[in-house]
Amino acid sequence: MPITVTRTGGFAGFDDRVVIGTDGVTTVSQRGKQTHKCKLDAAFLTSLQTAVSEVDWAAIGSTKPSIRHPDDMIIAISAGGGMARMEDPRLKPLATPVTQLLTEAAAPGKLCKPV
Helix, strand or coil: CCEEEEEEECCCCEEEEEEECCCCEEEEEECCEEEEEEEECHHHHHHHHHHHHCCCHHHHCCCCCCCCCCCCEEEEEEECCEEEECCCHHHHHHHHHHHHHHHHCCCCCCCEEEC
16 A cells, blocks of 8 residues: 556546555546545455555566557556556456446445545
């Protein structure tokens, strides 16, 4: 922690960023503009921190993922000095929490309460 999740490209032209601080305070940006800040549910934050700790970030490297084909949607995760596409097998522990984060953090509610 902190962890940054970005979703860019794709047919819809995504440009989303979710930045989670060590205290669970999360900044959500869509289309390059901050939409809101919220605080992650404590149980979800703990599960996310556990998943982040299971990844060897030093081995991941810090190369920014590049577009592989037209309309490529890149979901990238960075933490601990490393960065990779979500489909990298070394990031498998993060697949479920990051998918939930991208789905639910965009609309503050149960997972992320406004601050």
